[in-house]
Amino acid sequence: MSRTSNRADGAVVRDFLSVADLLEDPQLARLYAALARSGETTVQELMTDLDLAQGTAYAYVNRLVDAGVIETVRDEQPRTYAACDIDLTLTGGEDAQEYTITPALVDAVGRRETDDDIDTYIDRHGIDGLATALTYAVDRERGEVTHRTMASDLDMSPLAAEIILQALRPVVVEHFDVGRSGASIADIDELDGV
């Protein structure tokens, strides 16, 4: 193996470890997701958006910079930061299945801090389980499966599937182009004055 490819291999493993850090720590994941959402941001703005103390915000931002998942955009005060894209494909399992870790999964994990349904789901099914649920959530919004398909595939109650799919919907809507479907109030004919 050449020197160059050795270096590249190392970079991939470093990316993996950085992303693993993000998935392990919902606060870090939440901060990364906020940066990814807002583009170039100062620590001050992150403190306001996420209601973080100054010391905590700086500590997290430094950890994310060190991990290489965010970068400094402007070095003069006030410094600004931006999220680096995450696109890490892992292969594993019996059938050598592939899974790509994206900012959407990091965002979903970050929401565990503020969403009880996501928090409970991770407690029961792990981050890996949440990744699977996110795949179903995308497919369902695209009209390829229903909550009942997920429930029967994963051997859980349809209600449990519906609850996590609804909790993950904001992540899907934000990160994927799923389009819109169906009618709403304006199309319900017989109503008067609504």
Next chain:
Amino acid sequence: MSSIHVADTGLFVAMGKPQNRRYQAVERFVRRNELTFVLPERVYDELTVESSKEWTPPVDSAIEAGWARIAKPLDYTNPVVSRTMDGVQRYIANADDRPADEIERADPALAGVAAQALVEGRATDAYVYTTDRLAGEGAETILAGEGFDDAVTYVDGFRFVEDLLE
């Protein structure tokens, strides 16, 4: 003109608990318009499954308050009802390349309840409120094929609740 409003599990989950403003907005809306949500039996069973794990969506409180009820049992001897059920089952299976017999019967039951009301003349229009786009689109498509072209409308449960909050 009378309509039937068929509701799926996701609508009740999206409303949240009775103290929630989404629930209250839906309740105000249905009372003002004198609507009643009709739930296929299988949907009611899903919502009220005894579980220590999940919170229970407020379907019983809506039934007690008179703006939701359980549909009468599906009449499979009616050819339109049974064809609609089979058709939606196949529609859902095809979307994901799986065998039709793997598809839960609660998905087709939404369209089945609508079909039965239309065929028996109890309704001239049917609205299907679901958060499963595939089930909603399946109901519209298959019932259009049974001759109910403009009579069936799939209402996106999320947008319905969100629009009520605006």
